[in-house]
Amino acid sequence: MATKRQTIALFGGTFDPVHFGHLRMALELRQALGFDEMRLLPSHQPRHRQSPGVSSQQRSEMLALALAGCSELQLDERELHRGGDTFTVDTLEELRAELGPQVSISFCMGLDSLLNLHLWHRWQRLLELAHLVVVTRPGWHLPGEEKQGEQGEHHPLAELLKYHRAEVADLHDRPHGCLVVREQTLLPISATQIRQLLGSGQSPRFLLPATVLQYIEDHQLYIESVATGGQ
Numbered sequence: 213m214a215t216k217r218q219t220i221a222l223f224g225g226t227f228d229p230v231h232f233g234h235l236r237m238a239l240e241l242r243q244a245l246g247f248d249e250m251r252l253l254p255s256h257q258p259r260h261r262q263s264p265g266v267s268s269q270q271r272s273e274m275l276a277l278a279l280a281g282c283s284e285l286q287l288d289e290r291e292l293h294r295g296g297d298t299f300t301v302d303t304l305e306e307l308r309a310e311l312g313p314q315v316s317i318s319f320c321m322g323l324d325s326l327l328n329l330h331l332w333h334r335w336q337r338l339l340e341l342a343h344l345v346v347v348t349r350p351g352w353h354l355p356g357e358e359k360q361g362e363q364g365e366h367h368p369l370a371e372l373l374k375y376h377r378a379e380v381a382d383l384h385d386r387p388h389g390c391l392v393v394r395e396q397t398l399l400p401i402s403a404t405q406i407r408q409l410l411g412s413g414q415s416p417r418f419l420l421p422a423t424v425l426q427y428i429e430d431h432q433l434y435i436e437s438v439a440t441g442g443q
């Protein structure tokens with residue numbers, strides 16, 4: 213009998229700070245898609261967005277606090293250890309070399325991230341290394357599935373969806389190359405909202421773990437974000 217293929221999922225983000233939207237999404241994906249591991253992957257130095265006001269070490273420490281005692285989710289700090297600009301393709305190359313050609317690797321993201329995938333560093337290589345799992349967020353449409361009059365078939369990613377769209381079972385049958393779209397109710401929380409609340413002296417309590425909020429208060433993080441215009 214064929215042995216079961218190992219399935220590793222990664223959920224990358226700036227996590228500035230991590231909140232219950234991220235944590236629920238990661239846990240639900242692991243449970244629903246049956247991954248052997250789900251790793252949260254804080255990015256070190258994202259080139260594609262304004263530099264976070266909080267260091268990668270601090271963002272990672274908050275993630276570690278959020279995951280404490282949760283055996284279903286792991287922290288993967290490889291992007292911090294590698295240093296320099298963070299590109300997902302480098303992470304996946306590294307992981308593929310480590311795990312070998314047979315392990316199934318899935319990189320998970322929200323649909324808002326997928327819509328900019330064609331701007332990622334060496335994005336065409338991503339599916340040669342891993343699967344992509346995309347979770348739809350309310351109010352967003354897949355490229356090619358927009359309402360009439362909006363940018364649709366001409367979106368650079370419409371082709372990718374056309375040729376790589378696959379089913380959940382394919383994530384277990386193949387090591388890479390599939391794009392799976394999963395509809396999941398996402399908690400309406402964003403890190404931007406949390407930074408804005410903190411910046412204006414309001415509490416983000418109940419949007420993120422209490423241990424993470426305590427860390428933010430102890431280190432006086434995000435209190436400058438509104439005053440300095442940081443989003």
Ligand SMILES: Nc1ncnc2c1ncn2[C@@H]1O[C@H](COP(=O)(O)OP(=O)(O)OP(=O)(O)O)[C@@H](O)[C@H]1O
Pocket residue numbers: 224225226227228232233234237320321322323324325398399400401402403404405443
């Ligand atoms: N509420 C949410 N539920 C599930 N996934 C989310 C949610 N918010 C963001 N994500 C996803 O988490 C990943 C990391 O996102 P990120 O760290 O940028 O969080 P964010 O809350 O969107 O932050 P910001 O508001 O600073 O952009 C992305 O793939 C994004 O689509």
Ligand SMILES: O=C(O)c1ccc[n+]([C@@H]2O[C@H](COP(=O)([O-])O)[C@@H](O)[C@H]2O)c1
Pocket residue numbers: 223224225226227253255258260261298299300301321325331332333
């Ligand atoms: O490799 C890239 O060029 C690239 C560009 C944009 C985003 N990413 C990755 O996508 C994940 C989500 O990013 P973000 O900005 O929504 O936190 C995170 O792991 C980033 O490193 C990667």
